[in-house]
Amino acid sequence: MNTMLRTYIYRSLSEPVVQQLLARNTDPSNAVQQSVTAIIAEVKAKGDAALKAYAQQFDGVQLEQLSLGAEEIAALAASIGREQQRALEIAFANIHRFHATQLRKERTVETMPGVTCWREPRPIEKVGLYIPGGSAVLPSTLLMLGVPARIAGCKEIVVCSPPQSDGKINGYVAYCLQLLNIDNVYLVGGAQAVAAMAFGTESIPKVDKLFGPGNQYVTKAKSVLQGMTQVSIDMPAGPSEVLVIADSSANPEYVAADLLAQTEHGPDSQAILVSTDQSLIDAVQDALATQLAELPRAAIAAKALDNSYAILCETTDEAIAFSNRYAPEHLIIEMDEWEPLVRKVSNAGSVFVGHLTPESAGDYASGTNHTLPTSGYARSYSGVSVDSFIKKITFQHITQEGLQNIGHTVEVLAELEGLHAHKNAVSVRLT
Amino acid sequence: MNTMLRTYIYRSLSEPVVQQLLARNTDPSNAVQQSVTAIIAEVKAKGDAALKAYAQQFDGVQLEQLSLGAEEIAALAASIGREQQRALEIAFANIHRFHATQLRKERTVETMPGVTCWREPRPIEKVGLYIPGGSAVLPSTLLMLGVPARIAGCKEIVVCSPPQSDGKINGYVAYCLQLLNIDNVYLVGGAQAVAAMAFGTESIPKVDKLFGPGNQYVTKAKSVLQGMTQVSIDMPAGPSEVLVIADSSANPEYVAADLLAQTEHGPDSQAILVSTDQSLIDAVQDALATQLAELPRAAIAAKALDNSYAILCETTDEAIAFSNRYAPEHLIIEMDEWEPLVRKVSNAGSVFVGHLTPESAGDYASGTNHTLPTSGYARSYSGVSVDSFIKKITFQHITQEGLQNIGHTVEVLAELEGLHAHKNAVSVRLT
Numbered sequence: 001m002n003t004m005l006r007t008y009i010y011r012s013l014s015e016p017v018v019q020q021l022l023a024r025n026t027d028p029s030n031a032v033q034q035s036v037t038a039i040i041a042e043v044k045a046k047g048d049a050a051l052k053a054y055a056q057q058f059d060g061v062q063l064e065q066l067s068l069g070a071e072e073i074a075a076l077a078a079s080i081g082r083e084q085q086r087a088l089e090i091a092f093a094n095i096h097r098f099h100a101t102q103l104r105k106e107r108t109v110e111t112m113p114g115v116t117c118w119r120e121p122r123p124i125e126k127v128g129l130y131i132p133g134g135s136a137v138l139p140s141t142l143l144m145l146g147v148p149a150r151i152a153g154c155k156e157i158v159v160c161s162p163p164q165s166d167g168k169i170n171g172y173v174a175y176c177l178q179l180l181n182i183d184n185v186y187l188v189g190g191a192q193a194v195a196a197m198a199f200g201t202e203s204i205p206k207v208d209k210l211f212g213p214g215n216q217y218v219t220k221a222k223s224v225l226q227g228m229t230q231v232s233i234d235m236p237a238g239p240s241e242v243l244v245i246a247d248s249s250a251n252p253e254y255v256a257a258d259l260l261a262q263t264e265h266g267p268d269s270q271a272i273l274v275s276t277d278q279s280l281i282d283a284v285q286d287a288l289a290t291q292l293a294e295l296p297r298a299a300i301a302a303k304a305l306d307n308s309y310a311i312l313c314e315t316t317d318e319a320i321a322f323s324n325r326y327a328p329e330h331l332i333i334e335m336d337e338w339e340p341l342v343r344k345v346s347n348a349g350s351v352f353v354g355h356l357t358p359e360s361a362g363d364y365a366s367g368t369n370h371t372l373p374t375s376g377y378a379r380s381y382s383g384v385s386v387d388s389f390i391k392k393i394t395f396q397h398i399t400q401e402g403l404q405n406i407g408h409t410v411e412v413l414a415e416l417e418g419l420h421a422h423k424n425a426v427s428v429r430l431t
Numbered sequence: 432m433n434t435m436l437r438t439y440i441y442r443s444l445s446e447p448v449v450q451q452l453l454a455r456n457t458d459p460s461n462a463v464q465q466s467v468t469a470i471i472a473e474v475k476a477k478g479d480a481a482l483k484a485y486a487q488q489f490d491g492v493q494l495e496q497l498s499l500g501a502e503e504i505a506a507l508a509a510s511i512g513r514e515q516q517r518a519l520e521i522a523f524a525n526i527h528r529f530h531a532t533q534l535r536k537e538r539t540v541e542t543m544p545g546v547t548c549w550r551e552p553r554p555i556e557k558v559g560l561y562i563p564g565g566s567a568v569l570p571s572t573l574l575m576l577g578v579p580a581r582i583a584g585c586k587e588i589v590v591c592s593p594p595q596s597d598g599k600i601n602g603y604v605a606y607c608l609q610l611l612n613i614d615n616v617y618l619v620g621g622a623q624a625v626a627a628m629a630f631g632t633e634s635i636p637k638v639d640k641l642f643g644p645g646n647q648y649v650t651k652a653k654s655v656l657q658g659m660t661q662v663s664i665d666m667p668a669g670p671s672e673v674l675v676i677a678d679s680s681a682n683p684e685y686v687a688a689d690l691l692a693q694t695e696h697g698p699d700s701q702a703i704l705v706s707t708d709q710s711l712i713d714a715v716q717d718a719l720a721t722q723l724a725e726l727p728r729a730a731i732a733a734k735a736l737d738n739s740y741a742i743l744c745e746t747t748d749e750a751i752a753f754s755n756r757y758a759p760e761h762l763i764i765e766m767d768e769w770e771p772l773v774r775k776v777s778n779a780g781s782v783f784v785g786h787l788t789p790e791s792a793g794d795y796a797s798g799t800n801h802t803l804p805t806s807g808y809a810r811s812y813s814g815v816s817v818d819s820f821i822k823k824i825t826f827q828h829i830t831q832e833g834l835q836n837i838g839h840t841v842e843v844l845a846e847l848e849g850l851h852a853h854k855n856a857v858s859v860r861l862t
Contacts (some may be wrong), residue, residue, distance in 0.1 A: 083843055084843060084844075084847050086840075086843075087839075087840045087843035087844050087847075088844070090837075090840045091840065091844060093542075094542040094543060094546070094837075097540060097542045098540050098542055098548045101537065101538060101540055102537070102550075106532065106533070107532060109528060109529050109532055109798065111524075111525040111528045111529055111797060111798035112525060112797075115525070115792070115797050115798070117529050117797055117798045117799050119533075119816075120773075122776070122777050122778070123777075124810065124811050125777065125778070125810065136848065136849070137847070137848055137849070138848060139844075139847075139848070140844060140848065172847055208810040208811040209811045223658055227654055227658055230806070230807055230808060230810070231811075232808070232811040232812060253859050254856070254859055254860060257852065257855050257856040257859045257860075258856050260852040260855070260856075261850070261852040261853045261855070261856040263852070264850055264851070264852040264853070265850075291852075291855065295851060295852055295855075296849075296851050297850075297851065297852070301852065338828075342551075342826060345553070345824065346553050346554075346556065347553070347556070347822075348824055349824070349825075350824070350825045350826075350827075351824060351825065351826045351827070352826075352827055352828075353826060353827070353828045354828050354829065354830075355860075356829050356830065356831060356833070356834045356860055357827060357828055357829040358841075358856040358857055358860060359856065360841055360845055360850075360853040360854070360856045360857055361546070361827070361829055361834075361837055361841050361857065362825075362827055363841075363845075363853060364840070364841045364844040364845065364853075365837055365840045365841050365844060366542060366543075366546050366548055366827050366829065366837060367540065367542035367546070367548045367827075368548050368825040368827055369825065375661070376661055377661060377663070378822065378824075379555065379556065379639040379661070379822075380555050380639040380640045380662075380663040380822065381663060381822065382821075382822045382823045382824070383823075383825060385550075385823065387818070387823070390813075391778075391809065391810075391811065391812065391813045392813045392814075392816065392818070393776065393779055393780070393781070393782060393809075393813070394780075394781045394782065394793075394799040394800065394814060395773060395781075395782045395783075395784060396781075396782070396783055396784070396788055396792070396793055396797050396798075396799055397769075397783075397784045397785050397788055398785065398787050398788040398789075398792055398797065399785075399787065400787060402787070403787045403792075406521075406525075406792055406796055406797060408518075409517075409518045409521045409522065409795070409796045410789075410791055410792050410794075410795050410796050412514055412515060412517075412518035413515075413518050413519070413522060413570075413571060413795040413796060414791055414794075414795065416515050416518075416568070416570070416603055417567065417568055417569060417570070417571065418567070418568070418727075419692070419695055419696075419728075419791075420695070420726055420727050420728065421688065421691040421692040421694070421695040421722075421726055421728070421732065422692045422695070422791040422794060422795075423791070424688050424691070424692070424722065424726075425685075425688040425689050425691075425692040425789040425790065425791045426789055426791055426792065428684050428685055428688045429685060429688075429786075429787055429789060
């Protein structure tokens with residue numbers, strides 16, 4: 001079982017090799033594309049009936065009803081331990097505290113005397129949250145999507161999660177639904193769930209925007225649906241990844257633990273160590289071997305280590321330069337002198353600074369969102385925030401004075417673009 | 432030549448009819464899809480050579496070089512009239528004044544003692560702006576995309592615009608390039624332009640995000656490229672549209688002029704009048720006939736009027752309810768009592784309130800952006816703003832005290848999700 005990270009010397013890397021190191025799989029196989037397309041067509045054509053058939057086929061459950069209501073959710077929520085309830089409450093509170101600062105009134109601007117412009121936020125009315133289930137149980141993802149949706153003020157929050165073998169949902173997820181005051185959940189998983197929310201079915205409402213992580217089928221379905229319907233999506237998603245920048249001040253046990261936390265997600269996860277200190281890299285290799293041996297998911301983590309690597313740099317500027325080119329979903333800077341590096345980070349989803357800031361804190365409870373751009377999309381996408389659940393609508397009002405000030409300019413510009421009716425809309429008001 | 436708007440009585444409309452009225456063409460024909468796919472493949476395979484071949488084929492120009500530099504831009508810019516320069520300067524100043532308020536520092540949040548979280552904006556480093564040309568000349572679009580890109584601080588702003596018959600670009604566009612301090616423009620149009628910026632060619636840099644309107648080929652190419660590469664796009668684009676809400680206080684001449692300003696864009700544009708006053712609708716019909724007769728682009732406008740319609744409502748609440756379902760790109764509220772309606776607008780791209788606020792003011796010079804969601808996408812998309820050119824990266828730092836406060840919660844949550852390496856990343860730091 002592999003416990004070692006391949007190591008490269010940064011300055012010895014040719015550009016083609018760097019390109020290979022930067023690349024990660026973002027394009028699921030055509031087989032995925034085909035079965036997803038078939039599922040989408042089936043859901044569009046048959047609605048609820050298709051969803052029940054897929055529940056039988058994929059989840060091995062015969063569903064009488066496709067949803068659970070407030071009473072059933074309450075019963076499931078009551079079944080979990082008090083310690084777990086308390087932990088979910090603390091995570092909820094921190095996520096709410098951080099995201100609540102993201103919705104702010106903007107100031108009105110008078111661009112010319114009598115010409116007043118402003119923006120006002122409006123919630124996206126209907127949003128669909130996909131919460132993966134089955135083997136992995138992810139109540140944290142429900143909090144990460146539900147809290148900003150509530151703060152934004154979305155009118156309708158539709159939640160889909162695959163049914164467990166008993167035809168219900170996990171109690172931790174149920175408890176989070178209660179924390180979010182969501183009194184309904186749909187027992188649908190996979191590509192069929194996002195298709196159902198994009199088209200709407202007899203029981204599942206059509207939404208304006210789809211959120212949530214998922215396997216490559218869910219991911220592919222989201223991008224296909226974005227192209228064929230009016231639904232928009234939070235972001236394209238790929239396998240999770242972390243890049244750790246560490247120098248001689250770093251604790252190799254901490255670094256190894258952070259790398260392994262990423263690798264246990266799945267065999268296609270990627271964990272990258274960029275360091276200015278060969279002896280730290282060596283110490284991390286030893287720590288990886290020791291810690292990996294004790295992991296329940298060691299087999300998965302070992303596979304992920306095969307996709308992973310370490311890079312030895314001469315300077316921290318080289319390290320940050322590589323990180324910015326890679327644009328990691330998660331960036332951990334384990335250095336005493338992390339502060340000067342903050343402003344140099346140009347591409348990353350979420351950044352963890354200092355020796356005592358593990359990624360897992362942000363994955364669960366520190367308050368930041370864990371729905372983040374992967375596969376290099378951090379170059380152009382932000383992670384999920386309240387912004388993801390609102391539109392900003394521009395408004396403007398022009399007075400008589402304002403029209404006198406701006407009218408001629410508009411007429412000249414409309415004229416030079418050859419749009420005479422645009423010009424006339426001002427002219428009729430000036431006369 | 433049609434000069435009349437079909438008129439419907441809101442309360443007499445069945446839901447299926449409403450659905451038809453809300454629907455607009457968002458799905459270009461498969462023929463478009465096929466030729467766009469071919470163009471994309473050709474550009475990816477042959478780069479600059481393909482671009483020069485398409486310039487010959489589509490623009491009828493044999494290009495020696497694919498770009499113009501600072502000197503050539505300066506010469507073209509100097510060729511336009513002073514009045515036009517002045518108008519472009521005023522538009523630039525107003526757009527800059529409004530958009531400059533959109534980039535603001537956010538406050539740091541201590542979610543728990545010792546757990547500090549914050550967001551910092553970072554520019555998207557490489558952006559591609561597509562500026563349509565040829566028949567229509569759109570310097571205003573260059574300002575609407577270039578100004579927020581400059582405010583965001585994008586490092587590389589790549590501009591593509593189709594060559595005119597003389598192998599150059601229009602002088603007004605050149606003058607805007609100067610105002611934006613952009614000293615290079617690529618002479619490429621259509622689907623091949625966005626493909627070139629998505630893949631990069633020998634002369635055109637690869638970008639992280641594509642911006643700009645265009646015909647259905649450009650629009651289709653953007654969505655195809657979004658699916659097949661890592662490039663992201665500003666928004667899906669469809670034909671332009673306006674919805675006017677007017678009551679008995681409205682001036683029918685103004686309303687007609689605003690509707691016609693929309694219809695001159697193209698035969699597939701849509702202009703909708705929603706009113707509580709039948710006599711206003713009648714007066715607008717008369718004004719449409721008179722004003723249309725004097726328009727150079729009357730033929731196009733008349734075609735667009737065939738896709739357009741008027742709706743008579745009993746109350747302004749009905750009017751705003753229909754508007755919110757339609758989610759117009761542009762909404763003009765021509766009423767004395769517009770203020771109570773502002774907070775009721777839930778879906779729109781940009782809103783113009785009062786009798787003296789024509790859409791054309793915002794199209795050119797008031798300061799708001801004219802790159803807006805069409806075809807109902809205003810339900811989930813905002814118009815272009817500085818936000819469109821940045822990412823917001825989350826950062827966090829945890830102290831020893833913070834780790835004591837949050838550590839156990841993270842361990843419990845990682846445990847219940849079965850992610851033991853996530854738990855261990857905290858445990859190693861607690862011991």
